Amino acid sequence: MRRPLIFSFVVALAGIRITSSTSSPEGDVFTEFAMNLHRAIQLVDTGENILFSPLGVSLILGMIRLGANGTTLHQIKQALKLQGNQESEEFPGLQKLSAVISEENKEFTFNLANALYLQEGFRVKEKYLHSNKNFFKSAIKLVNFQDSKASAETISGWVDMQTNGKIRNLFSSEDIGPLTKIVLVNAIYFKGEWKHKFVPDATRLEEFKVKRGVTAKIPVMRLRLKTKLGYFSANNLNYQVLELPYKGDALSLFLALPSQNVEIGDLEKLMTTSVMKDWFTALNTEEVEVALPRFKIEHKVDLKGSLLKMNVTDLFNQNCDLSGITDAPNIYISKVVQKVTIEINEEGSEAAASTGMQAAAMSMTNHSFVADHPFLFFIKHNQSGSILFMGKVTNPDVGDARGRDVESL
Known part of the structure:
Protein backbone atom coordinates (compact mmCIF):
# COMPACT_ATOMS: atom_id res chain seq x y z
CA MET A 1 0.00 0.00 0.00
CA ARG A 2 1.27 3.41 -0.87
CA ARG A 3 2.23 5.48 2.14
CA PRO A 4 0.35 8.76 2.37
CA LEU A 5 2.09 12.07 2.08
CA ILE A 6 1.62 14.15 5.19
CA PHE A 7 0.20 17.63 4.92
CA SER A 8 0.57 19.49 8.21
CA PHE A 9 -0.34 22.97 9.39
CA VAL A 10 0.00 24.98 12.55
CA VAL A 11 -1.32 28.24 13.88
CA ALA A 12 0.63 30.39 16.33
CA LEU A 13 -0.63 33.33 18.29
CA ALA A 14 1.26 35.90 20.27
CA GLY A 15 0.51 36.51 23.90
CA ILE A 16 -1.63 39.29 25.27
CA ARG A 17 -0.20 41.66 27.79
CA ILE A 18 -2.83 43.59 29.67
CA THR A 19 -1.58 46.29 31.98
CA SER A 20 -3.22 48.57 34.61
CA LEU A 61 -9.21 26.36 7.92
CA GLY A 62 -10.01 29.05 5.37
CA MET A 63 -6.61 28.57 3.76
CA ILE A 64 -7.20 24.81 3.59
CA ARG A 65 -10.73 25.37 2.27
CA LEU A 66 -9.30 27.05 -0.85
CA GLY A 67 -7.81 23.71 -1.90
CA ALA A 68 -10.41 21.28 -0.56
CA ASN A 69 -13.12 19.51 -2.52
CA GLY A 70 -15.89 16.97 -1.95
CA THR A 71 -16.79 15.92 1.58
CA THR A 72 -13.61 17.48 2.93
CA LEU A 73 -14.74 20.90 1.69
CA HIS A 74 -18.27 20.34 2.98
CA GLN A 75 -17.02 19.50 6.50
CA ILE A 76 -14.81 22.61 6.64
CA LYS A 77 -17.62 24.86 5.45
CA GLN A 78 -20.01 23.33 7.97
CA ALA A 79 -17.53 23.90 10.80
CA LEU A 80 -16.90 27.52 9.74
CA LYS A 81 -20.61 28.14 9.07
CA LEU A 82 -19.74 29.42 5.61
CA GLN A 83 -22.23 30.21 2.86
CA GLY A 84 -21.92 30.85 -0.87
CA ASN A 85 -19.43 29.63 -3.44
CA GLN A 86 -16.99 32.50 -3.77
CA GLU A 87 -14.22 32.83 -1.22
CA SER A 88 -14.82 36.57 -0.85
CA GLU A 89 -18.48 35.92 -0.05
CA GLU A 90 -17.63 33.40 2.61
CA PHE A 91 -15.45 35.60 4.82
CA PRO A 92 -17.45 38.86 4.96
CA GLY A 93 -16.09 39.90 8.36
CA LEU A 94 -12.48 39.29 7.39
CA GLN A 95 -12.47 42.27 5.02
CA LYS A 96 -13.52 44.57 7.85
CA LEU A 97 -10.91 43.13 10.18
CA SER A 98 -8.19 43.33 7.53
CA ALA A 99 -9.08 46.96 6.85
CA VAL A 100 -8.61 47.85 10.50
CA ILE A 101 -5.33 45.96 10.65
CA SER A 102 -3.96 47.57 7.49
CA GLU A 103 -4.71 51.09 8.71
CA GLU A 104 -2.03 53.00 10.52
CA ASN A 105 -3.46 52.93 14.00
CA LYS A 106 -1.61 54.61 16.81
CA GLU A 107 -4.00 53.28 19.44
CA PHE A 108 -2.90 49.64 19.21
CA THR A 109 -0.65 47.25 17.28
CA PHE A 110 -2.19 44.33 15.43
CA ASN A 111 -0.15 42.19 13.04
CA LEU A 112 -1.69 39.27 11.14
CA ALA A 113 0.53 37.12 8.93
CA ASN A 114 0.07 33.85 7.04
CA ALA A 115 2.68 31.67 5.34
CA LEU A 116 2.85 28.44 3.32
CA TYR A 117 6.06 26.44 3.67
CA LEU A 118 6.45 24.00 0.77
CA GLN A 119 8.80 21.07 0.30
CA GLU A 120 11.29 21.90 -2.43
CA GLY A 121 10.23 20.08 -5.60
CA PHE A 122 6.69 19.29 -4.37
CA ARG A 123 4.19 20.41 -7.01
CA VAL A 124 1.40 22.66 -5.76
CA LYS A 125 -1.22 24.11 -8.10
CA GLU A 126 -0.62 27.70 -9.13
CA LYS A 127 -4.28 28.60 -8.63
CA TYR A 128 -4.10 27.53 -4.98
CA LEU A 129 -0.94 29.54 -4.35
CA HIS A 130 -2.38 32.62 -6.05
CA SER A 131 -5.67 32.35 -4.13
CA ASN A 132 -3.85 32.16 -0.80
CA LYS A 133 -1.56 35.02 -1.71
CA ASN A 134 -4.36 37.25 -2.99
CA PHE A 135 -7.00 36.54 -0.37
CA PHE A 136 -5.00 35.70 2.78
CA LYS A 137 -1.81 37.61 1.85
CA SER A 138 0.10 34.38 2.47
CA ALA A 139 3.85 34.36 1.99
CA ILE A 140 5.09 31.37 -0.04
CA LYS A 141 8.37 29.84 1.17
CA LEU A 142 10.41 26.79 0.13
CA VAL A 143 12.16 24.55 2.66
CA ASN A 144 13.64 21.07 2.80
CA PHE A 145 11.58 19.06 5.28
CA GLN A 146 14.07 16.22 4.96
CA ASP A 147 16.23 18.35 7.26
CA SER A 148 13.67 18.43 10.04
CA LYS A 149 15.83 20.42 12.47
CA ALA A 150 16.60 23.23 10.01
CA SER A 151 13.03 23.49 8.72
CA ALA A 152 11.61 23.53 12.27
CA GLU A 153 14.01 26.32 13.19
CA THR A 154 13.10 28.28 10.04
CA ILE A 155 9.35 28.15 10.69
CA SER A 156 9.73 28.80 14.43
CA GLY A 157 11.96 31.77 13.64
CA TRP A 158 9.31 33.26 11.35
CA VAL A 159 6.65 32.87 14.05
CA ASP A 160 9.01 34.38 16.63
CA MET A 161 9.52 37.44 14.42
CA GLN A 162 5.83 37.88 13.53
CA THR A 163 4.75 37.69 17.19
CA ASN A 164 7.44 40.04 18.47
CA GLY A 165 9.22 37.23 20.30
CA LYS A 166 6.17 36.09 22.24
CA ILE A 167 5.89 32.66 20.61
CA ARG A 168 9.19 30.81 20.56
CA ASN A 169 10.15 27.28 19.51
CA LEU A 170 6.74 26.46 18.12
CA PHE A 171 8.16 23.55 16.13
CA SER A 172 10.77 20.97 17.04
CA SER A 173 12.43 18.48 14.73
CA GLU A 174 10.04 15.81 16.09
CA ASP A 175 7.07 17.74 14.70
CA ILE A 176 8.30 17.44 11.10
CA GLY A 177 8.80 14.11 9.37
CA PRO A 178 10.21 12.96 6.03
CA LEU A 179 6.68 12.74 4.58
CA THR A 180 5.78 16.35 5.42
CA LYS A 181 5.11 18.32 2.23
CA ILE A 182 3.37 21.54 3.30
CA VAL A 183 3.10 23.51 6.53
CA LEU A 184 0.64 26.39 6.86
CA VAL A 185 1.42 28.89 9.59
CA ASN A 186 -0.67 31.73 10.96
CA ALA A 187 0.71 34.29 13.41
CA ILE A 188 -1.23 37.02 15.22
CA TYR A 189 0.25 39.72 17.42
CA PHE A 190 -1.76 42.25 19.38
CA LYS A 191 -0.64 44.93 21.79
CA GLY A 192 -3.02 47.47 23.22
CA GLU A 193 -3.46 49.78 26.17
CA TRP A 194 -6.55 49.99 28.33
CA LYS A 195 -8.82 52.92 27.60
CA HIS A 196 -8.86 53.32 31.40
CA LYS A 197 -5.60 52.10 32.91
CA PHE A 198 -5.35 50.39 36.27
CA VAL A 199 -3.22 52.23 38.83
CA PRO A 200 -0.16 50.11 39.78
CA ASP A 201 -0.14 51.46 43.34
CA ALA A 202 -3.63 50.01 43.86
CA THR A 203 -2.50 46.43 43.12
CA ARG A 204 -2.44 44.21 46.20
CA LEU A 205 -1.90 40.53 46.98
CA GLU A 206 -5.32 38.97 47.53
CA GLU A 207 -6.79 35.49 47.69
CA PHE A 208 -8.11 33.81 44.54
CA LYS A 209 -10.42 30.82 45.06
CA VAL A 210 -8.99 28.24 42.64
CA LYS A 211 -11.54 25.62 43.67
CA ARG A 212 -13.37 24.57 46.80
CA GLY A 213 -10.89 24.56 49.67
CA VAL A 214 -7.96 25.77 47.50
CA THR A 215 -6.83 29.40 47.31
CA ALA A 216 -3.78 31.20 45.95
CA LYS A 217 -2.31 34.62 46.69
CA ILE A 218 -2.47 36.66 43.48
CA PRO A 219 -1.68 40.30 42.63
CA VAL A 220 -5.10 41.88 42.08
CA MET A 221 -5.52 45.14 40.15
CA ARG A 222 -8.26 47.54 41.19
CA LEU A 223 -9.93 50.41 39.38
CA ARG A 224 -13.18 52.36 39.60
CA LEU A 225 -14.46 53.41 36.19
CA LYS A 226 -17.50 53.91 33.99
CA THR A 227 -17.90 50.91 31.71
CA LYS A 228 -20.47 48.42 30.45
CA LEU A 229 -21.73 45.79 32.88
CA GLY A 230 -24.57 43.30 32.84
CA TYR A 231 -26.20 40.88 35.30
CA PHE A 232 -27.61 37.67 33.88
CA SER A 233 -29.51 34.66 35.14
CA ALA A 234 -30.40 31.31 33.55
CA ASN A 235 -31.49 28.05 35.17
CA ASN A 236 -30.75 29.46 38.64
CA LEU A 237 -27.24 30.36 37.48
CA ASN A 238 -26.27 33.99 38.09
CA TYR A 239 -23.28 35.70 36.50
CA GLN A 240 -21.88 39.07 35.42
CA VAL A 241 -20.38 40.24 32.14
CA LEU A 242 -17.98 43.20 32.04
CA GLU A 243 -16.47 45.06 29.08
CA LEU A 244 -13.02 46.66 29.35
CA PRO A 245 -12.32 48.59 26.12
CA TYR A 246 -8.89 49.29 24.70
CA LYS A 247 -7.82 52.70 23.49
CA GLY A 248 -9.57 53.51 20.23
CA ASP A 249 -12.62 51.34 21.08
CA ALA A 250 -12.01 48.98 18.13
CA LEU A 251 -11.22 46.08 20.49
CA SER A 252 -12.55 45.12 23.91
CA LEU A 253 -11.84 42.54 26.58
CA PHE A 254 -14.99 40.88 27.89
CA LEU A 255 -15.07 38.97 31.19
CA ALA A 256 -17.81 36.55 32.27
CA LEU A 257 -17.82 35.86 36.01
CA PRO A 258 -20.19 33.37 37.65
CA SER A 259 -21.49 33.98 41.15
CA GLN A 260 -19.53 32.42 44.02
CA ASN A 261 -21.71 29.32 44.26
CA VAL A 262 -21.55 28.49 40.52
CA GLU A 263 -18.94 26.25 38.92
CA ILE A 264 -17.17 27.72 35.89
CA GLY A 265 -18.05 24.60 33.89
CA ASP A 266 -21.75 25.27 34.38
CA LEU A 267 -21.33 28.74 32.88
CA GLU A 268 -19.43 27.30 29.93
CA LYS A 269 -22.32 24.94 29.19
CA LEU A 270 -24.67 27.91 28.86
CA MET A 271 -22.60 29.76 26.28
CA THR A 272 -24.18 29.92 22.82
CA THR A 273 -24.27 32.47 20.02
CA SER A 274 -27.67 33.77 21.14
CA VAL A 275 -26.48 34.07 24.74
CA MET A 276 -23.49 36.16 23.70
CA LYS A 277 -25.70 38.36 21.51
CA ASP A 278 -27.85 38.99 24.59
CA TRP A 279 -24.72 40.09 26.45
CA PHE A 280 -23.86 42.80 23.95
CA THR A 281 -27.39 44.23 23.84
CA ALA A 282 -28.10 44.05 27.58
CA LEU A 283 -24.93 45.63 28.98
CA ASN A 284 -25.46 49.03 30.59
CA THR A 285 -22.91 51.73 31.30
CA GLU A 286 -22.34 51.83 35.05
CA GLU A 287 -19.85 53.10 37.58
CA VAL A 288 -18.04 49.87 38.51
CA GLU A 289 -15.43 48.88 41.06
CA VAL A 290 -13.28 46.33 39.21
CA ALA A 291 -10.91 43.83 40.84
CA LEU A 292 -9.03 41.75 38.27
CA PRO A 293 -6.08 39.38 38.79
CA ARG A 294 -2.82 40.16 37.08
CA PHE A 295 -1.95 36.94 35.28
CA LYS A 296 -0.02 35.31 32.48
CA ILE A 297 -1.05 32.18 30.57
CA GLU A 298 0.77 30.24 27.88
CA HIS A 299 -1.19 27.41 26.34
CA LYS A 300 -0.44 25.03 23.47
CA VAL A 301 -3.49 23.28 22.05
CA ASP A 302 -3.46 20.18 19.85
CA LEU A 303 -6.49 21.06 17.76
CA LYS A 304 -6.81 17.79 15.88
CA GLY A 305 -8.99 16.22 18.56
CA SER A 306 -11.14 19.35 18.80
CA LEU A 307 -11.74 19.50 15.04
CA LEU A 308 -12.67 15.83 15.04
CA LYS A 309 -15.29 16.67 17.69
CA MET A 310 -16.59 19.34 15.27
CA ASN A 311 -17.03 16.64 12.58
CA VAL A 312 -14.02 17.81 10.56
CA THR A 313 -12.82 14.24 10.10
CA ASP A 314 -11.81 13.67 6.48
CA LEU A 315 -8.87 16.06 6.78
CA PHE A 316 -7.10 13.54 8.99
CA ASN A 317 -7.56 10.31 7.03
CA GLN A 318 -7.21 8.89 3.52
CA ASN A 319 -10.66 10.21 2.54
CA CYS A 320 -9.10 13.68 2.53
CA ASP A 321 -9.67 15.50 -0.78
CA LEU A 322 -7.15 18.31 -1.26
CA SER A 323 -7.14 18.04 -5.03
CA GLY A 324 -7.33 21.81 -5.29
CA ILE A 325 -3.86 21.99 -3.76
CA THR A 326 -2.00 19.23 -5.58
CA ASP A 327 -2.53 16.30 -7.91
CA ALA A 328 -0.38 14.11 -5.66
CA PRO A 329 -2.47 11.25 -4.20
CA ASN A 330 -3.08 10.33 -0.58
CA ILE A 331 -2.61 13.74 1.01
CA TYR A 332 -4.03 14.35 4.47
CA ILE A 333 -3.52 16.58 7.51
CA SER A 334 -1.21 15.23 10.20
CA LYS A 335 -1.01 18.00 12.80
CA VAL A 336 -2.96 21.06 13.94
CA VAL A 337 -1.31 23.00 16.74
CA GLN A 338 -1.98 26.41 18.24
CA LYS A 339 0.17 28.15 20.82
CA VAL A 340 -1.03 31.32 22.53
CA THR A 341 0.22 33.43 25.42
CA ILE A 342 -1.57 36.19 27.28
CA GLU A 343 -0.44 38.53 30.01
CA ILE A 344 -2.76 40.88 31.85
CA ASN A 345 -1.43 43.75 33.96
CA GLU A 346 -2.05 47.40 34.75
CA GLU A 347 -1.00 49.02 31.46
CA GLY A 348 -2.89 47.17 28.73
CA SER A 349 -2.67 43.99 26.63
CA GLU A 350 -0.07 42.28 24.51
CA ALA A 351 -0.94 39.12 22.61
CA ALA A 352 1.09 36.99 20.48
CA ALA A 353 -10.23 34.07 22.09
CA SER A 354 -28.51 28.47 27.06
CA THR A 355 -31.48 27.86 25.21
CA GLY A 356 -34.23 29.81 26.88
CA MET A 357 -31.76 31.94 28.75
CA GLN A 358 -33.23 35.17 29.95
CA ALA A 359 -31.15 38.28 30.54
CA ALA A 360 -32.13 41.24 32.62
CA ALA A 361 -30.24 44.04 34.26
CA MET A 362 -30.80 44.12 38.01
CA SER A 363 -31.24 47.39 39.82
CA MET A 364 -28.21 48.10 41.98
CA THR A 365 -26.79 51.31 43.31
CA ASN A 366 -23.23 50.04 43.92
CA HIS A 367 -21.69 47.95 41.17
CA SER A 368 -18.66 45.76 41.63
CA PHE A 369 -16.94 43.12 39.53
CA VAL A 370 -14.57 41.10 41.72
CA ALA A 371 -12.83 38.32 39.79
CA ASP A 372 -11.56 36.38 42.81
CA HIS A 373 -12.63 32.98 41.43
CA PRO A 374 -12.56 31.27 37.97
CA PHE A 375 -13.82 33.30 35.02
CA LEU A 376 -14.00 33.33 31.22
CA PHE A 377 -12.58 36.02 28.95
CA PHE A 378 -12.32 36.91 25.28
CA ILE A 379 -10.98 39.75 23.14
CA LYS A 380 -13.39 40.86 20.43
CA HIS A 381 -13.05 43.07 17.37
CA ASN A 382 -16.18 45.14 17.79
CA GLN A 383 -16.93 46.04 14.17
CA SER A 384 -16.65 42.57 12.64
CA GLY A 385 -17.63 40.61 15.73
CA SER A 386 -14.52 38.47 15.33
CA ILE A 387 -13.26 36.86 18.53
CA LEU A 388 -9.49 37.07 18.40
CA PHE A 389 -8.66 35.30 21.66
CA MET A 390 -10.73 33.33 24.12
CA GLY A 391 -9.93 31.53 27.34
CA LYS A 392 -10.66 30.38 30.86
CA VAL A 393 -8.75 31.27 34.03
CA THR A 394 -9.10 28.84 36.91
CA ASN A 395 -5.68 29.42 38.49
CA PRO A 396 -3.87 32.70 37.70
CA ASP A 397 -0.86 31.54 39.72
CA VAL A 398 -0.01 28.75 37.23
CA GLY A 399 1.30 31.20 34.66
CA ASP A 400 3.58 32.91 37.19
CA ALA A 401 2.19 36.39 36.73
CA ARG A 402 3.34 37.67 40.09
CA GLY A 403 5.35 40.29 38.26
CA ARG A 404 8.07 42.74 39.00
CA ASP A 405 6.78 44.10 42.31
CA VAL A 406 5.05 41.18 43.97
CA GLU A 407 7.59 41.10 46.80
CA SER A 408 6.65 44.65 47.74
CA LEU A 409 2.89 44.08 47.70
Missing part, protein backbone atom coordinates in the same frame (compact mmCIF):
# COMPACT_ATOMS: atom_id res chain seq x y z
CA SER A 21 -21.59 46.82 19.46
CA THR A 22 -23.92 46.06 17.51
CA SER A 23 -24.13 42.46 16.28
CA SER A 24 -23.84 41.69 12.56
CA PRO A 25 -24.57 38.52 10.54
CA GLU A 26 -20.87 37.89 9.99
CA GLY A 27 -20.30 38.55 13.68
CA ASP A 28 -22.83 35.83 14.45
CA VAL A 29 -20.87 33.44 12.22
CA PHE A 30 -17.61 34.24 14.00
CA THR A 31 -19.28 33.86 17.37
CA GLU A 32 -20.94 30.54 16.53
CA PHE A 33 -17.64 29.11 15.32
CA ALA A 34 -15.89 30.34 18.47
CA MET A 35 -18.53 28.79 20.72
CA ASN A 36 -18.38 25.45 18.92
CA LEU A 37 -14.59 25.42 19.03
CA HIS A 38 -14.57 26.31 22.73
CA ARG A 39 -16.98 23.47 23.45
CA ALA A 40 -14.84 21.01 21.48
CA ILE A 41 -11.62 22.10 23.18
CA GLN A 42 -13.25 21.65 26.58
CA LEU A 43 -14.00 18.04 25.70
CA VAL A 44 -10.40 17.14 24.90
CA ASP A 45 -8.30 19.60 26.94
CA THR A 46 -8.19 19.14 30.72
CA GLY A 47 -5.83 22.01 31.51
CA GLU A 48 -6.58 24.34 34.41
CA ASN A 49 -6.28 27.43 32.23
CA ILE A 50 -7.28 27.38 28.57
CA LEU A 51 -6.41 29.90 25.86
CA PHE A 52 -6.95 29.78 22.10
CA SER A 53 -7.70 31.99 19.11
CA PRO A 54 -10.89 31.30 17.13
CA LEU A 55 -9.71 33.83 14.54
CA GLY A 56 -6.43 32.00 14.01
CA VAL A 57 -8.12 28.62 13.60
CA SER A 58 -10.74 30.01 11.21
CA LEU A 59 -8.03 31.58 9.04
CA ILE A 60 -6.06 28.35 8.76
